[in-house]
Amino acid sequence: MAEEAVQEAFSKLCLNWERVSQYEDQVAWVRRVAVNQVRDHHRAVRRRAALWAKMEKEPRESALPETADGRLWRAVRQLPVKQRTALALYYVADLSVADVAEGMGISRGSALKHLDRARSRLRTLLEASHE
Numbered sequence: 001m002a003e004e005a006v007q008e009a010f011s012k013l014c015l016n017w018e019r020v021s022q023y024e025d026q027v028a029w030v031r032r033v034a035v036n037q038v039r040d041h042h043r044a045v046r047r048r049a050a051l052w053a054k055m056e057k058e059p060r061e062s063a064l065p066e067t068a069d070g071r072l073w074r075a076v077r078q079l080p081v082k083q084r085t086a087l088a089l090y091y092v093a094d095l096s097v098a099d100v101a102e103g104m105g106i107s108r109g110s111a112l113k114h115l116d117r118a119r120s121r122l123r124t125l126l127e128a129s130h131e
Contacts, residue, residue, distance in 0.1 A: 005037035042102060048093050049085065049103030075125035083118035086111055 009030045013020055020029050076084060082104070089100040101111035 002034075002038065005034040005041070008037050009034035045095065045099050045103040046105075048095070049089060049100075049105075071126060071129050072122075075122050075129065078125060079118050079121055082106075083114050083121065086114035087118045087122075090115055 012033050013026070013030050020026055023029055076087060079087070085104060086100055089095045089103055090097065095103065097111050097115070098108055100115070101108045104111060104114075106114075
């Protein structure tokens, strides 16, 4: 994320050079833009995590057809909230493990633990429903 933020800051510097070149400290301007990029990214991750957590707090029954997808989502709804949230952020929102951890407010190791336990539990639930 840091490399992307710096790249974006320099892109904005190029686009705004006429104005920024008149500033006393152009380096400070680039630094501020990069910091803001990182903050914006982290806010977006936290918003997505909060949304997923809110959506998955109370699993709702739906009329999913009895297909592999229907069985999968029923099994996902049986997982604990943190496991569901980690799975949703990782697979549905396509976030990295680091972003999942940040969005959930946990360590990277804890995010990996929740993902591993969720996958293991899903495997068990899906094998049981397939028999």
